[in-house]
Amino acid sequence: MKKQTKAIRTQTSKTKYREHSTPLFLTSSFTFESAEQGKALFEETEEGNIYSRFSNPSVQEFVDKVCMLEGLEDGVATATGMAAVFASMAALLKSGDHILACRALFGSAHQIITQILPKWGITYTYLDAEASEAEWEAAVQPNTRMIYLETPSNPGLDLVDLAMIGRITKKHNIIFNVDNCFASPALQTPADFGADLVLHSATKFMDGQGRVLGGVVVGKKEYIKDLRFFCRQTGPSMSPFNAWVLSKSLETLNLRMEKHSSNALALATALEKHPDVKSVKYPFLESHAQYNLAKQQMKAGGAVVTIELEGGFERVAAFMDALEIASLSSNLGDTRTIVTNPNTTTHARLKPEEKAPLGITEGLIRISVGLEDIDDLIEDFTNAVEVSVKSGILE
Numbered sequence: 001m002k003k004q005t006k007a008i009r010t011q012t013s014k015t016k017y018r019e020h021s022t023p024l025f026l027t028s029s030f031t032f033e034s035a036e037q038g039k040a041l042f043e044e045t046e047e048g049n050i051y052s053r054f055s056n057p058s059v060q061e062f063v064d065k066v067c068m069l070e071g072l073e074d075g076v077a078t079a080t081g082m083a084a085v086f087a088s089m090a091a092l093l094k095s096g097d098h099i100l101a102c103r104a105l106f107g108s109a110h111q112i113i114t115q116i117l118p119k120w121g122i123t124y125t126y127l128d129a130e131a132s133e134a135e136w137e138a139a140v141q142p143n144t145r146m147i148y149l150e151t152p153s154n155p156g157l158d159l160v161d162l163a164m165i166g167r168i169t170k171k172h173n174i175i176f177n178v179d180n181c182f183a184s185p186a187l188q189t190p191a192d193f194g195a196d197l198v199l200h201s202a203t204k205f206m207d208g209q210g211r212v213l214g215g216v217v218v219g220k221k222e223y224i225k226d227l228r229f230f231c232r233q234t235g236p237s238m239s240p241f242n243a244w245v246l247s248k249s250l251e252t253l254n255l256r257m258e259k260h261s262s263n264a265l266a267l268a269t270a271l272e273k274h275p276d277v278k279s280v281k282y283p284f285l286e287s288h289a290q291y292n293l294a295k296q297q298m299k300a301g302g303a304v305v306t307i308e309l310e311g312g313f314e315r316v317a318a319f320m321d322a323l324e325i326a327s328l329s330s331n332l333g334d335t336r337t338i339v340t341n342p343n344t345t346t347h348a349r350l351k352p353e354e355k356a357p358l359g360i361t362e363g364l365i366r367i368s369v370g371l372e373d374i375d376d377l378i379e380d381f382t383n384a385v386e387v388s389v390k391s392g393i394l395e
Contacts, residue, residue, distance in 0.1 A: 003069055008251045010065050012057045024244040025057045054232050058240040062247040066206075067218045069185035069250070070198045075218035076227045077243060081181065081201020082108050083236035084215030088177055088199050089113075089146065091230035092223060095121030097145040100136070100174075102160050104129045104153035104358055107347040109179070113148070128357065129158035130289070136165065140172050150179040151190075152294075155342040155366040156359045157182075157281050157306055159290040162297050166194025175223065181205070181333075186257035187299045196220050202246050204333030205303070208256050209249070212242040256335070256371065260303035263377065264369040268305045270378045276389050278308045278363065304332065305367045309385075311393045312362040316341050319365070322387035325372060325380040332368035337377060339367050 001009070011022035030049040032038035040046035049055050063075040078084045089112065093099060101113055103126040113124050125139050129151075136147075147169055151160040162178070169176035177197040178190040184205045190198050200206060202214035215238070217227055231237070261284070268282035280287070283294035284301030294301060309315045320328055326337040330345045340346065347360050355361075369377065 004254050006068050007065055007253065010061065010068060011247070012061050022058075022061060022244070022247065024241060026240050027056075028052050052240060053235055053237045056240045056243070058247070059238050059243040062202075062214075062238070062243040062250070063216060063218070065247055065250045066185070066200070066216050069189075069253075070180070070218050071189055071191045072198060072218040073221045074224040075216055076224060076231050077202075077238035078215035078217070078231065078236045079238055079242075080213045080236075081199075081203055081215040082112075084199045084201070084217045085109050085179065086112055086116075087227055087231055087234075087236060088197055088217045089117065089148070091227045092175060093117065093120075093122050093145055096143060097122050098141045098143045099124045100139055100141075100144050100147045101126055102129050102149035102151075102153065102158075103127060104156050104158040105150055106154040106179075107349055109148075109150070110350065110354070129153060129156075129160050133161075133164045133168070136168055140168065140174070144172065144174055146175040146177055148177045148179075150182070151188075151297075152182045152283055152302060152304070153358075154182060155304070155306055155346065155364065157283055157288070157304060158358075159283060159293050159297075161293055162190050162193035162195065169196070170194055182302050182304055183298055184253060184257055184302075186254045187261070187302055188297060193297065197223055201333075203331070205257065205260070206246055206253065206333075207249050208253070208333060208335060210331060210334040210336070212239075212245045214238050214242045214246050257302070258300065259371050260369060261300035263371065263374045264303050264305050264367075265301055266374045267367070267369055267377055267381060268301075271305070271307055271381060271385070274382065274385055276309075276385050278310050280308075281306045281359075303369050305369060306359075307365050307367065308361060309363040309365065309388065311388070313341070313344065314393045315388050315391075316363055316365060318391040318393060319384045319388035322384035323380055324383075325376060326367070326370075332366070334368065335371045337368065337370035337372060339365055342366050 059077050067075050149160045176195045178195045180198050181201045197219035199217040271277050272280040282305045326339050329338045330340050
C-alpha cells in the first residue's frame with residue numbers, strides 16, 4: 001500500500017464492538033489479568049500497556065503513522081512540539097558533549113541550546129544555513145554528538161542541504177536530528193538523506209486545524225530507546241485525546257499540504273509583483289536563494305510565506321489591522337490563514353544581534369497560508385498592503 005492509504009488504514013485493532021472509526025482510549029491506567037502479568041509487564045518480559053504516561057493505544061496509533069510517513073523505525077509522542085525538541089536533545093546529550101546547529105531556529109529551540117543546555121555542560125556552535133560542506137565539516141569537534149537543524153527554518157524559510165549534512169554525520173558518527181515541522185512528511189522525508197531523528201510540533205500541520213497541542217520524535221530504535229526512557233521518567237506525555245485527534249488528522253495531511261502549497265505559491269507570486277512589498281520569500285519562488293535546493297529535497301514549497309514591508313512596526317500594524325480574512329496569531333499550520341510579526345512575537349526574546357542574521361526585521365511578516373479560496377486571499381492581502389501605504393506612515 002502507498003503511504004496515503006496507510007495513513008488512512010493504520011489504526012488500533014478492532015474491539016468486540018466492531019467499530020469502523022478508531023476508538024479513543026481515554027484512560028489513565030490499564031488493568032492486569034493477574035499479579036503475574038503485572039510483574040511481567042513491569043519487567044518488560046511481556047509487552048502491554050500499564051499507565052498512559054508510559055504508553056496508550058491511541059498515542060501508539062499516532063506514533064505508528066508518523067513512523068510510517070517518515071520512513072523511520074520507532075517513536076515517542078510528547079505533549080507539545082517543544083517537549084519533543086527538548087527530549088530529542090536532553091535524552092541523548094550529556095555533560096561534555098557538543099551540539100552543532102543551524103543558526104536559523106525557532107526562538108524556543110534557540111533558548112534551549114544557548115541557555116538551558118550550557119547549564120549542564122553541553123556546548124554549541126552555530127552555522128548559517130548557507131554554510132558550505134567544508135564549513136560544516138570544520139565545525140565538527142571531537143566531542144560533537146549531534147547536528148540539529150530546521151529546514152525550512154522558522155521564520156526565515158532558510159534551507160539546509162540535508163544530503164550534505166547526512167554525509168557529514170555518517171562520516172563522523174554524529175546523530176542527525178531534523179525538525180521537519182514546516183515541510184511535514186507529505187513534502188519532505190529527511191530520513192531519505194540520512195536523518196537519524198525527525199521531530200515535529202504536531203500542533204501545526206499534523207493537526208492542521210488549530211485544535212490540540214502535541215509533539216513527536218521518530219527515528220532509529222537505538223536512539224528512541226533512550227528517548228522513551230527519558231520521557232517515561234520525566235513525563236512529557238501526549239494526551240490520548242490529542243493523539244486520537246492527530247491520528248485522524250494525518251489521514252488528510254497529504255491533501256491539505258498540496259492545497260497549502262499551491263495557495264502559498266500563488267499568494268507569494270502575487271505579492272512579489274506588488275510594488276509596495278519590499279521583499280517576498282518562499283522556497284518555490286525562483287527568487288529564493290536556495291530555490292534549486294528546495295526543488296531537490298522538497299515536493300512542494302509548503303504553507304509559509306514571509307514578506308517584508310518598509311516603515312517598521314507601524315506599517316506592519318497598519319497592514320495587519322487591515323486584513324479581513326487572515327487571523328492574527330503566533331500559531332501556524334491551520335486551515336485558516338494566519339499572520340504574525342516574528343520580531344514582536346515568536347522571536348521577541350532574541351537580542352537584536354541574534355535577529356539580524358536570521359533576517360528578522362521590524363517589517364517582517366510571517367504568513368501561514370490556509371485553505372481559503374486563493375482569489376479571496378490575494379484580494380485581502382493586496383488590499384491590506386494598499387491600506388497600509390495610504391496610512392501615511394511612509395511619508
